[in-house]
Amino acid sequence: QVQLVQSGAEVKKPGASVKVSCKASGYSFTKYAMYWVRQAPGQRLEWMGWINAGNGHTKNSQKFQGRVTITRDTSASTAYMELSSLRSEDTAVYYCARDPWDILTGYPYGRFDYWGQGTLVTVSS
Amino acid sequence: SYELTQPPSVSVSPGQTARITCSGDALPKKYACWYQQKSGQAPVLVIYEDNKRPSGIPERFSGSSSDTMATLTISGAQVEDEADYFCSSTDSSGNHNVVFGGGTKLTVL
Numbered sequence: 001q002v003q004l005v006q007s008g009a010e011v012k013k014p015g016a017s018v019k020v021s022c023k024a025s026g027y028s029f030t031k032y033a034m035y036w037v038r039q040a041p042g043q044r045l046e047w048m049g050w051i052n053a054g055n056g057h058t059k060n061s062q063k064f065q066g067r068v069t070i071t072r073d074t075s076a077s078t079a080y081m082e083l084s085s086l087r088s089e090d091t092a093v094y095y096c097a098r099d100p101w102d103i104l105t106g107y108p109y110g111r112f113d114y115w116g117q118g119t120l121v122t123v124s125s
Numbered sequence: 126s127y128e129l130t131q132p133p134s135v136s137v138s139p140g141q142t143a144r145i146t147c148s149g150d151a152l153p154k155k156y157a158c159w160y161q162q163k164s165g166q167a168p169v170l171v172i173y174e175d176n177k178r179p180s181g182i183p184e185r186f187s188g189s190s191s192d193t194m195a196t197l198t199i200s201g202a203q204v205e206d207e208a209d210y211f212c213s214s215t216d217s218s219g220n221h222n223v224v225f226g227g228g229t230k231l232t233v234l
Contacts, residue, residue, distance in 0.1 A: 045211060045225040095167060107221040111158045113169040
């Protein structure tokens with residue numbers, strides 16, 4: 001069965017970076033895109049970026065441009081999201097989510113059929 | 126920036142039909158998805174492409190879309206359906222940016 005297992009909770013100081021991992025199993029990792037979505041307390045979900053797990057191409061939300069780096073290790077079927085220059089407003093639960101690939105458009109569909117369990121990142125001095 | 130708008134809360138009695146709406150200017154041209162999120166858990170996809178149900182999702186969940194509004198319908202809502210429900214779609218910029226609604230708290234009691 002498809003599983004996305006994320007790394008554990010993190011506590012970081014303002015200005016630091018955090019790297020969250022998402023290990024996939026139960027499907028062909030390179031045939032899908034992986035999104036990163038976060039949910040801050042009381043806020044709506046927001047997408048941060050995605051990676052084509054096959055060719056490594058990425059796209060980031062303009063809101064996080066310059067601060068987020070998404071990578072993958074195909075040998076480990078694992079995707080990573082690194083967020084830098086952390087501030088208190090980055091305190092949130094971070095999710096990875098699998099997205100099927102639309103070969104007609106060359107983009108992911110934007111529908112998330114499996115999610116990781118979430119990783120709480122707390123930014124506090 | 127583009128937004129999807131949902132009512133903050135909907136309340137029904139068990140066995141009644143719950144309808145949750147999601148409005149957005151691009152919905153006439155873009156598909157909507159719906160996610161269920163129970164407290165402390167990750168979201169679960171319950172509807173995609175306006176009205177398709179992933180395997181394992183009960184038949185009482187259905188979706189529809191007309192003009193600028195998408196609707197999630199839960200026919201015969203059960204106590205275990207109590208959760209937050211989010212809609213999502215993509216904007217019309219051509220950049221395939223995903224947008225989420227603010228979420229609707231469904232209470233079944």
